[in-house]
Amino acid sequence: MREFSTPLTIEVPATGNLTDDVVTNAHEAPDTVVFSRHTAEGWEDVTAATFLAEVSAVAKGLIAAGVEAGDRVALISKTRYEWTLVDYAIWFAGAVTVPVYETSSAEQISWILRDSGARAVVAESSDHVARVAEARAGLEELNHVWSLADNAVDVLTRLGADISDEALEERRRTATPLDLATLIYTSGTTGRPKGCMLTHGNFMFELGVAVEEMERLFTTEGASTLLFLPLAHVFARIIQVGAVKSRTRLGHSADIKNLLADLQEFRPTFILAVPRVFEKVFNTASQKATADGRGKIFDHAAETAIAWSRGLDRGRPSLAVRARHAVFSRLVYGKLRDALGGRCEYAVSGGAPLGDRLGxxxxxxxxxxxxxxxxTETTAALTANVPGAVKIGTVGRPFPGTAVRVADDGELLFKGGQVFAGYWGNEEATRETLQRDGWFHTGDVGEVDDEGFVRITGRKKEILVTAGGKNVAPAVLEDRLRAHLLVDQCMVVGDGQPFIAALITLDPEAVPAWAEAHHKTGSVADLVDDPDLRAEVQTAVDEANKAVSKAESIRKFTILPDDWTEEGGQLTPSLKLKRNVVMREFRDEVAELYG
Structure with a gap:
């Protein structure tokens, strides 16, 4: 058993709650711009004083409506300024936010509202309200449903007009670090989603150390970030709270179709995204360069960037690499950085491994x-690469005050102040993952090197054991496969089988451009058996196989005509693969792989 920890470097508050940051900002720096709000006329700045006033007004409305301290209030919306506004208003009212993915079905909404005992819902659109209405039967504790599309902010503001500042302040101070701040439901790759109980103290610990460790992101002059990931996910949520705490200017982008335009207008200094976004940016740039007849130049530029970065790990890139890098900085790299607004120096990635090559x-x-x-159970990050301590291919060292342990079976266990209080109303599930001495069982398999850098190698429950007894972690192969331009999703199979195989779906945006360049016609479904396309996918498989031994390598694959989506039920809202669903829906294709 291997263990690594670092001492706590900050003093974690023993009193107060997350609303204190909003009050402190308004008192210490009332005119500081803490948000830029997207409007029809463009980006509108919101100062610390204005944000406090707006949050207070909405919170008073919640109190007037009968929301009590500790009540759960559900929030269903795309990523937008009002999401953050309502989130803090719920906390000001002493209540608990229950985020719900805006893509959730009526059945999923019904389960979360019923399980959490939500007393009120703030929903974004009429469609969301309709889904809540469909789910409402039997929800006797649900008293109110407000819609942002129907001016929920104004309605609540008017409703709370008679609530005094003193009454609000008394309610705001109700919560302590030990009290529940939010119930975040896991997206559920199997079974019903479970509500993770995260306290104000969990967030205060996490952000206390994270903002200090990420000082160059949060506290440099003019620091800003644009959120476009769902705020229902803990990853985006922790950046929201960190930005408020550090007075980092925060913007929201609700529609991925407008993201590039929003990035160029907002010009963030750092962004956060999941690996699939970074893969898409790379593949789109490569595809566009090829279409413009500059494919070879882009390929040389990419290889030079990778060689330059690898050279940094060895001390310094070679003279030849530095010379090529200088040329491509002017011709290629600057344009890629400009696509993100031109000011981005850092990006934060989580949710799945990024891979060495892209890093x-x-x-x-x-x-x-x-x-x-x-x-979710650990209030987002347990470990991270930070400016000044980056080891590409790892997920960084544990944050100060956090310990990691590698169990005898390879499972990663963590202990720290950001570890959740347990699952809402589910003591059995809590006991299965959280030991009495505080060690949390992640379900992930990994290793820790001598410097404390952690490497994730797979999910414990997803380890495949071939008929020959070989243990195979599918994530290593899948991550490398998805890095290819044509591959959208993939799932490695082979449990109990004589060899490893894979199901592969194609990227519907990349295939048409490839087909045109290769003088092919037809839809994605028409091309899945095309010899040239299969040969292209085979190169991706060959590249992935370089990361594993021969016994772990993919011997056969099948290309599916349809893609896997959240709407189709194969992916969770955070884009994780529901393996049990895929195995059930494609059992015939898997059986055919093995004859």
């Missing part, structure tokens, strides 16, 4: 991707 590529073009690791 080196982005650092090579001037955007260092700080990869971290954590779960």
């Amino acid at each position: 080196h590529f982005y650092r090579g073009i001037g955007l260092t991707v700080l990869e971290g690791y954590g779960l």
